[in-house]
Amino acid sequence: MRRAHTVEQVRAAEAARMARLPEGTLMQRAAAGLAATCARLLPRVYGSRILVLAGSGDNGGDALFAGALLARRGARVDALLLAPAKAHPGGLAALRAAGGRVTSDQSLFSTADLVLDGIVGIGGSGGLRPGAQVFASLPRRGRVVAVDVPSGVDPDTGEVPGAALRADVTVCFGTYKPGLLVDPGASYAGVLQLVGIGLELPDPALAALQHADVAALLPVPDAESDKYRRGVVGVAAGSARYPGAAVLAVAGALHGGAGAVRYAGTAAAEVVRRFPEALVTDGGPAGAGRVQAWVVGPGGGDGAARALGEALASDVPVLVDADGLTELARLGPAALAGRRAPVVLTPHTGEAARLLAGAGEGPPPAAAELAAARLATVRRLAAAYRATVLLKGSTTVVAEPGGAVRVNPTGTAWLATAGSGDVLSGLAGSLLAAGLAPLDAASAAAYLHGLAGRSAAEGAPTTALAVAAALPQVWRAVRAGRGPGAEPDAPVRA
Ligand SMILES: NC(=O)C1=CN([C@@H]2O[C@H](COP(=O)(O)OP(=O)(O)OC[C@H]3O[C@@H](n4cnc5c(N)ncnc54)[C@H](OP(=O)(O)O)[C@@H]3O)[C@@H](O)[C@H]2O)[C@@H](O)CC1
Numbered sequence: 001m002r003r004a005h006t007v008e009q010v011r012a013a014e015a016a017r018m019a020r021l022p023e024g025t026l027m028q029r030a031a032a033g034l035a036a037t038c039a040r041l042l043p044r045v046y047g048s049r050i051l052v053l054a055g056s057g058d059n060g061g062d063a064l065f066a067g068a069l070l071a072r073r074g075a076r077v078d079a080l081l082l083a084p085a086k087a088h089p090g091g092l093a094a095l096r097a098a099g100g101r102v103t104s105d106q107s108l109f110s111t112a113d114l115v116l117d118g119i120v121g122i123g124g125s126g127g128l129r130p131g132a133q134v135f136a137s138l139p140r141r142g143r144v145v146a147v148d149v150p151s152g153v154d155p156d157t158g159e160v161p162g163a164a165l166r167a168d169v170t171v172c173f174g175t176y177k178p179g180l181l182v183d184p185g186a187s188y189a190g191v192l193q194l195v196g197i198g199l200e201l202p203d204p205a206l207a208a209l210q211h212a213d214v215a216a217l218l219p220v221p222d223a224e225s226d227k228y229r230r231g232v233v234g235v236a237a238g239s240a241r242y243p244g245a246a247v248l249a250v251a252g253a254l255h256g257g258a259g260a261v262r263y264a265g266t267a268a269a270e271v272v273r274r275f276p277e278a279l280v281t282d283g284g285p286a287g288a289g290r291v292q293a294w295v296v297g298p299g300g301g302d303g304a305a306r307a308l309g310e311a312l313a314s315d316v317p318v319l320v321d322a323d324g325l326t327e328l329a330r331l332g333p334a335a336l337a338g339r340r341a342p343v344v345l346t347p348h349t350g351e352a353a354r355l356l357a358g359a360g361e362g363p364p365p366a367a368a369e370l371a372a373a374r375l376a377t378v379r380r381l382a383a384a385y386r387a388t389v390l391l392k393g394s395t396t397v398v399a400e401p402g403g404a405v406r407v408n409p410t411g412t413a414w415l416a417t418a419g420s421g422d423v424l425s426g427l428a429g430s431l432l433a434a435g436l437a438p439l440d441a442a443s444a445a446a447y448l449h450g451l452a453g454r455s456a457a458e459g460a461p462t463t464a465l466a467v468a469a470a471l472p473q474v475w476r477a478v479r480a481g482r483g484p485g486a487e488p489d490a491p492v493r494a
């Protein structure tokens with residue numbers, strides 16, 4: 001599991017650690033790990049041209065000390081100081097003592113073999129300031145390594161309020177920061193490299209699952225299992241107008257670990273033609289028989305209101321998507337008030353805007369605004385509806401009301417294809433029916449769905465049905481610890 005901590009959590013851990021260590025120890029550890037990563041990125045350190053962009057704080061200090069270590073190994077290191085009077089004195093002295101120089105030549109940004117972005121780290125807010133904005137648009141030849149956080153990215157939220165400096169690699173210290181894992185910030189961070197500096201950290205503010213975490217969550221049948229013990233998932237989806245959504249949600253549900261899929265709705269004939277193994281009825285959830293979780297809403301059209309009402313009246317977990325969400329936004333959070341069993345909502349940003357408006361939070365915000373502030377949006381929704389919310393998008397995030405947040409690391413833009421969300425709903429509902437807790441079901445489903453999207457696409461357009469068809473091989477890869485994302489994080493020790 002990749003764990004991310006907020007600036008406040010990092011500051012507290014740093015203070016506790018610093019109290020027991022000689023002054024400057026953590027910065028030396030950080031700089032050594034940073035220099036080691038830079039050295040690995042260069043064909044050879046000796047003779048390389050390195051530009052250090054150093055701001056006014058300790059982030060600049062890390063960069064200057066790392067520059068000094070690289071200068072000692074024969075690199076030609078120039079430091080451009082964005083606030084010369086406030087540059088880290090110790091770091092600057094070390095750089096000079098190692099043969100590095102101070103420059104004001106901005107063109108070095110475009111000619112250097114490597115640029116170290118030490119403009120601002122966890123002390124930053126707002127986008128790049130005027131003196132540094134030029135670097136966001138200058139051409140580059142070498143790689144840019146962000147020190148702790150790409151400057152201009154909000155470390156706690158991943159929001160990018162102005163210009164920011166795009167990195168090829170971000171070397172972060174002690175722990176990941178939420179802004180490195182959540183878009184748009186994540187898209188500025190490049191490859192992440194964690195350098196352990198010995199911080200003792202509390203529970204993370206945000207976590208990203210990896211193969212081993214998902215493998216441990218996936219339900220696996222044993223000798224005692226039968227289809228009912230494995231869980232039956234009910235799918236109330238599709239309509240005369242959108243029968244395909246029913247087929248896709250059932251396709252996802254068949255690959256989620258439940259022992260059986262019960263379909264309830266007007267597309268029963270299409271579903272059973274495609275999947276003879278599905279149990280079907282053309283009525284609503286109320287008369288469909290016992291299930292362990294309901295998925296309601298994909299392609300539900302006019303029938304979504306009735307299906308939602310009947311599913312919510314049950315005592316099992318309910319996942320609401322698509323037309324079900326539109327109906328829920330109309331009803332508002334009061335529709336969930338009497339429920340004891342969990343509710344999982346899976347909106348995209350457009351649906352999220354309607355849900356927020358439905359919760360009395362003013363007129364619907366623009367979807368783009370919500371996408372730019374994904375963590376805040378998912379937390380607001382989870383709190384307003386007291387439900388587990390999976391917010392779809394460039395990085396899918398899942399939040400519990402007032403609690404844990406997970407970010408999915410496996411997504412791919414190829415999944416932005418019609419019907420892909422229906423497969424995800426079915427899959428997540430199936431994991432719920434198999435007994436996973438809502439946060440686990442939603443985040444494991446997003447993880448598998450992302451990998452299946454990658455595998456089905458392989459760099460070319462794909463279809464939702466192909467994504468569903470790729471799920472078995474993705475299960476196998478995750479359980480075997482194979483394929484992209486399989487490597488556990490090995491922090492570089494300084
Ligand atoms: N915590 C740890 O465990 C360890 C932390 N370490 C390192 O320390 C870093 C944090 O250092 P830090 O606290 O000195 O803050 P930092 O990010 O350098 O900002 C400094 C000043 O910049 C300013 N400023 C604000 N926004 C800005 C902007 N957009 N653009 C430009 N300037 C902006 C603002 O000052 P102002 O100008 O507003 O007075 C702010 O006070 C951390 O990221 C890591 O690299 C490691 O050494 C080892 C252990």
Ligand SMILES: [K+]
Binds near residue numbers: 059117118119150151
């Ligand atoms: K930085």
